[in-house]
Amino acid sequence: MRKSEFVAIAAASVIAGCSLYSYEQNQTRTVETRVEEEKRKQIQSRPISDGKSVGKAPDFSAYKDVNQKKQAFFDYLRPGIALENKRVAEERVRLEQIEQRFEKQSISTSDQSYAKRLGKLYNVELPANGVEKGWLDVMLHRVDVIPEALVLVQGANESAWGTSRFATEANNYFGQWCYSQGCGLIPLQRGAGMTHEVAKFSSVQQSIHGYFMNVNRNRAYEALRDIRYQRHINGQSLTDTDAALALSNGLLKYSERGEAYVNDLQSMIRHNTKFWQSPLANQ
Numbered sequence: 001m002r003k004s005e006f007v008a009i010a011a012a013s014v015i016a017g018c019s020l021y022s023y024e025q026n027q028t029r030t031v032e033t034r035v036e037e038e039k040r041k042q043i044q045s046r047p048i049s050d051g052k053s054v055g056k057a058p059d060f061s062a063y064k065d066v067n068q069k070k071q072a073f074f075d076y077l078r079p080g081i082a083l084e085n086k087r088v089a090e091e092r093v094r095l096e097q098i099e100q101r102f103e104k105q106s107i108s109t110s111d112q113s114y115a116k117r118l119g120k121l122y123n124v125e126l127p128a129n130g131v132e133k134g135w136l137d138v139m140l141h142r143v144d145v146i147p148e149a150l151v152l153v154q155g156a157n158e159s160a161w162g163t164s165r166f167a168t169e170a171n172n173y174f175g176q177w178c179y180s181q182g183c184g185l186i187p188l189q190r191g192a193g194m195t196h197e198v199a200k201f202s203s204v205q206q207s208i209h210g211y212f213m214n215v216n217r218n219r220a221y222e223a224l225r226d227i228r229y230q231r232h233i234n235g236q237s238l239t240d241t242d243a244a245l246a247l248s249n250g251l252l253k254y255s256e257r258g259e260a261y262v263n264d265l266q267s268m269i270r271h272n273t274k275f276w277q278s279p280l281a282n283q
Contacts, residue, residue, distance in 0.1 A: 053205040054080035060162035147244035153268040170200035174211040224250025
């Protein structure tokens with residue numbers, strides 16, 4: 001390994017640790033509403049039946065070789081991310097079918113029922129008179145895949161490569177907060193007057209699912225969804241490295257570090273290009 005490459009990797013690891021440290025010192029991330037709190041509880045209790053969901057995490061702190069640790073971390077999360085993207089892609093197909101039938105004025109009762117359920121999941125209430133263009137526009141921004149590389153580096157950054165207290169004790173790989181007493185772990189250096197906890201998930205797969213739903217429906221990440229929507233309608237990839245870099249620009253509000261945080265993610269994406277190999281990558 002070249003000295004410059006080792007320094008870059010070491011820097012990325014330090015960045016992850018610093019991110020968690022500043023996070024515990026009260027990063028001003030977007031506050032979940034009580035509706036979001038209830039959604040989070042639903043996510044935790046929802047069973048994951050697909051055999052491709054991730055299981056118990058290995059002890060990432062046991063790895064001494066940096067590249068082996070990174071490979072193990074990415075390989076561990078990748079199936080769970082693929083499972084979530086598969087779910088979202090299927091929802092997107094059904095949504096686009098509903099859009100096509102809406103344009104032909106041939107919406108069925110089953111379409112309306114599915115639209116109502118999907119709208120509830122994505123916090124976009126279906127109008128009383130059923131599917132409308134405005135509702136479809138909002139939903140088409142929210143229901144779409146997230147580049148694997150972006151999810152992986154955020155997981156690495158937020159969990160210190162799977163070794164943080166929140167990852168090992170709460171299955172929380174993406175820094176999600178919650179606001180009901182006892183819903184998670186209390187940050188060791190939580191600011192005075194703050195009541196948030198770091199959400200505890202029943203499994204790492206539930207944490208991945210929670211991340212997807214947070215990014216796809218939280219108003220803080222509308223910029224990311226706008227970037228993704230434009231790429232979608234322009235026929236650009238939503239799964240390659242370029243997509244991951246582009247969509248990361250919509251995560252300025254994920255951390256109070258803003259642009260510096262986004263720059264860290266983009267640096268991690270570029271330094272780990274060799275790891276971005278998945279079934280979705282070439283689609």
